[in-house]
Amino acid sequence: MPARVHAILVVRPDGRTFATLHLRRTLAAVEAQTRRVDALTIVICGKDADAHEFAAASGAESVITAPAGTGFAAATGIASRRVGESDAVWLLAQDTAPEQDALAKLVGALELAPSAAFAAPKLVRWNDADEIASLGVSMTRFGRAMGLADGELDQGQHDGSEDVLAADIRGVLVRIGAWRALDGIDTGLSGADEGLDLGVRARLAGGRVTLVPTAHIAVAGDGVAGPPAPTSAAARRRSAYAERAAQLHRRLAYAPLWAVALHWLSILPLAVWRSLGHLIGKQPGLVWPEWRAAAVAIVRLASVAHARGSIRRTRSAPWSLLAPLRISQATLRERLEDDPDAAEVSAVHRTDLRFFSGGGAWLVLAALVVSAVSFTSLLVWPVLGGGGLQPLRSTVLQLWLDAAYGRRALGLETIAPADPFAVVIAALGSLWPGSPSKILVIVWILALPLAALGGWFAATRVTERPLLRIAGGVVWALSPTLLAALTQGRPAALLVHLLLPWLFFAGAAAHRSWVTAGTASLLFAAVVACAPSLAPALLVIWAGMLVLVLAARAGRGLAKVIWLVVPATVLFTPLVWHQLRAGELGGLLADPGVVWAGPQVAADATGRGLLAAGLPTPDLAGWVGFVPEGVPTWWVPLLAAPLAVFALIAPLTTRWAAGMVLLVIAALGLGTAFAQVGVSVASAQSQTVPLWPGTGLSLASIGVMGAALVALDTGLARRMTRVRSILALVALLALAVLAVPSLTASARGTALLTNGPSSTLPAYVAAEGSDDPDIGTVVLAPLRGGELAVQLVWGGSETLGGQTTVMSTRTSADEHDHELAELAADLVSPTSGDVVDTLADAGIGFVLLAPLDEGTADAASTLRLEAETSLNQRSGLDAVGETARGTLWRVSGELGNRAGVGDAVAATTRMIALVQLIALAAALLLSLPTAASRRAARRTPRVIGPQWQEQR
Incomplete structure (x- = not known):
């Protein structure tokens, strides 16, 4: 039987009032143990007057102040220097209140199981001791952590369980030899799966984990150890980040040496794949934690090297020893398919849609x-x-x-x-x-x-x-x-x-x-x-x-x-x-x-x-x-x-x-x-x-x-x-x-x-433009007041999707408008120079003079006649003839290429397209229904009434 138990209690108040209330209950519960601790070290992460006051009054052997951002692993590492000649270390947080006989039962379990590296209690809810918060932890073949009894109603159904792969880190009693050999908790785990990793390393070092279901410890989920209670969206995101970061860290730490690089290279593709899964699963809030965890895993290679070195130094058993204690794929599927809301009795009954029977x-x-x-x-x-x-x-x-x-x-x-x-x-x-x-x-x-x-x-x-x-x-x-x-x-x-x-x-x-x-x-x-x-x-x-x-x-x-x-x-x-x-x-x-x-x-x-x-x-x-x-x-x-x-x-x-x-x-x-x-x-x-x-x-x-x-x-x-x-x-x-x-x-x-029409341009142009969308047509249209409207159309036709409000809403002309206006003026002016060569160099192959509208004024008729005369006299323009769309001329000779876009424009195009594609794809994935979303929909009324209190 261990002669001396040293308790390490880590506190991180974060300025919350209920954190100090939880600390008071935990300190009182430790003080009331039938088997008293031999020494107590309290680590307070941050400066909090109330926490320091309670710690000073607790009779602790020492009170250590650490920076506010210190995690549970780092805090226990600091406190381990005070353990001295103790035989076991009891790991507690501000929100872990043990029942009076919890320590006695944990100590007794270690005495009866000399091969056990640590003993783990049954964690129950802070305000409801009939619900199990955690009792044993395992993982799948690919490293996904999973609680064995989380959230179940405690009816003693698991009280016969003893041998498990690992357990939640809160409240475990660890032999001092195993604690020192394993070098405590891995600080690279980001605050999640700490008990799982410790159990895996203990197994590989020849030890094991024993459960003590009769030793109860109440947990609130607001402390520095363990996952935070999912009481808010922010807490769920923090928990998701910690769990994913820990999973990636463990994957790199546990993998064979030849597979480490492959796992590292797969982090970003997996982040993309899992993000799509989160969107399909209607959990977009998990996308950012996914990418944050991936980024951390990519750069935190020193922590991976330290973890792999620790395993290499202490391992004496093969990895195959863990296989019987892992979660099988069949069990995983069964748990994932289990609908926790299926048994809910909803007061709302959604009626049938009655699309066919209702007319x-x-x-x-x-x-x-x-x-x-x-x-x-x-x-x-x-x-x-x-x-x-x-x-x-x-x-x-x-x-x-x-x-x-x-x-x-x-x-x-x-x-x-x-x-x-x-x-x-x-x-x-x-x-x-x-x-x-x-x-x-x-x-x-x-x-x-x-x-x-x-x-x-x-x-x-x-x-x-x-x-x-x-x-x-x-x-x-x-x-x-x-x-x-x-x-x-x-x-x-x-x-x-x-x-x-x-x-x-x-x-x-x-x-x-x-x-x-x-x-x-x-x-x-x-x-x-x-x-x-x-x-x-x-x-x-x-x-x-x-x-x-x-x-x-x-x-x-x-x-x-x-x-x-x-x-x-x-x-x-x-x-x-x-x-x-x-x-x-x-x-x-x-x-x-x-x-x-x-x-x-x-x-x-x-x-x-x-x-x-x-x-x-x-x-x-x-x-x-x-x-x-x-x-x-x-x-x-x-x-x-x-x-x-x-x-x-x-x-x-x-x-x-x-x-x-x-x-x-x-x-x-x-x-x-x-x-x-x-x-x-x-x-x-x-x-x-x-x-x-x-x-x-x-x-x-x-x-x-x-x-x-x-x-x-x-x-x-x-x-x-x-x-x-x-x-x-x-x-x-x-x-x-x-x-x-x-x-x-x-x-x-x-x-x-x-x-129709199938094209807004003559059929001759449409045939040419269907094969070459970069061939241009200048369309000249005389107006009632004697003005000349000019438009340049690329391809075989104006199209509905090719219209742009950028041009139709301009209140002032830009340099390209001025250039196009000058081209039009030169085309209809008999004295202009080599305007046809300018058209050919720009990739413009046709000139179309639009017909007059009914009731057009004499000024427009005169302008059209003058324009037609000028165009007929131009060398380099071959008259195609009258068409349903107007009079058409073709630019003879070889055409140049339409001016290309620069690298900056091409890069901007790709960037904008990518961002828009991501946004639309995300919305599309969110809109796809799943079995869970259909079940949730059936628990809400179809009619939207004056009340907005429907359950999600």
Whole structure:
């Protein structure tokens, strides 16, 4: 039996009040032991008056003050100098309070097991002695540490266990011979797995570890020894870092000499792989600890060398001796698959979605039939044109090149970031790689059923009633803003309308899980990319979500809500920086894509009155041309009144909070539409183009629809089901009547959609440009006032993804604009010199003189005639002839190469692409559901109500 036990108690208060309270209990428990310690050394890490006062009153043999950052291993190493002739060392921390007979039982276990290097107690929770905190530790074949009974209810089921690989370091009693031979605790472990490493080295030195389950020590998890209690996100990150750093350190220390270099080289690739796993597992907070641990393991080679030297000096047993005590792969899988929450009894029961039985599938099918009837001609069109539509690039690679920072597809040599809308177009075109332009035709045909589907799912966040969900889908599919975008050819506005209900569906529950947060972040980025002018309103909604999470959920889910704006921020940062340097911050609000001044309401009282009724066009959703001339149409805006009345009633229902939030969203959307119609930041040729207010109305519509469904869902007594159905049908019938002109516009020939073109340039140029995207075409367009507009297009066509707001929002010309203007002036001036040689040297192979618009003034006709005469007289220009796109000339002779980008631009392109790819990939991985996330979702209600206290 050991004659003398020296206890080492390490204290690190960190300025916390409860740390000193824990220390008082621990000192009292040590003092009350039936088998008293023979000596006590206290190491206080940091300067704390209360801790020093308690230590001085404890009767300790010595009190040592160490720096505040001293770890448990280093502190015990300092105290070991005071051990002297003791026979055993008892390792304690400020939060390890032993029961009265704990030391006596540990000492007795060492007496009965002469081969044991140390004896380990059963660690129980500080405030609940019936729960096991730790009782034995083992590891897998690849070095992953795992507790054998952590978190289990103590029913004596493990009291017969004795022989284990290792144990938690807290409270162990170590023979002095083994302690000195093993040189104490390895300081390179970063504060984790210290007991595991000590047990492994003791086994290799010929000793063993014995468990003493009847010796109980209470631990709180706030001390310097052992993993911190996972009471906060910061504590979980600290624990994750310590565990991973210790695992990497042990891997390098335990590996055969020939494998050390391989393990060291694998640290960074493993960090990448494990980071992806953390994202898929919805634990993004573990990514930073992973990389921090990897960085430490890479540079801390001296600690690895010291650990390997210690093992080499003391090892007398083979490594194979540890194999029977390791955790098997089968056991590991069983523990990982075990769902700790499976036995939870949740008070919330999530009902079935009932997409098929509740009529959702029939709604989508009906919308598909309506779309096929309304847009029959589109079924055979290969490319969609008209309005703000243009073809896409012919290959997926070119689509993504247009989405990257670098040379733009328009202009002489414009080096600038791409609009984020180009990323959306590239992703969309990639869905039909054989002919990317075909995807726009498919989107147009599927727009109505996709809108109905999105509206139905958005309604599931508001109501459980099948009829009201169907109403939500119908409202969204028959929205005047959607139908206007369809008939006028506005791709960005159409995509916004299709994406907004899904953003509402995912964003409303973003605080609950990383799956919905990741999905919502991608949708948020896509919506803002398609309509940057919605960003202020969406950011206000996001800020409101932050406030609600902080106020109602005490910050739980805050990181998830913050993540919502991260991908969008990463996508827009290069463009924001460029426009900031150019002094064109207003250009960030510009609608992306083709700058087109299509029909829309005016920025006056009448126009804003139409916007208040949900109508983005002055023709009253097509009714002005639909009814015979002279028939009054004043009643058309009233068709939107039933839905608006229901929405205004929502704050008067029992779910008033949800109704108020939805009305705030509606107000923000309507305010955005009012502002959009009066703001012009882009220009086409000499005409300024205001923002399209339809995207603001789409945002308002999601709020109005949701508020109306809240009112219909809870504003009537349960027995008034028939009244609820009648009111919903009245609102839907009014919207159906409002939609009739738009749904019949294609059949009546009043829609602006056209079959094609496959290129905005003549077919001859398109054929050349499809093989050589770096061949340029100068397009000259005479204007009404006698001015000449000039544009330089690279490749076989202008494309939707190749448009850039950097050029369309400029308020002053740069040096390349001046150079291009001089080229145009020289081309149409008979007295100019070798301008054709300049074109050839720049890689420009064609000159196109655009035809005149109908009703063009005489000044434009005269200018075009003079320009055509000048171009015909130029040597080096071969006349190709008249085409549907205008008169075409070809530059004869050999063309030079288009100026390449410098190394700095190429490096910037790669860096921006990498950062954006990482952000989007992270959001995508977060959005992928897992079995655990599906189980968690089933424990939360689908409907988002006035309370934000749902369990995650």
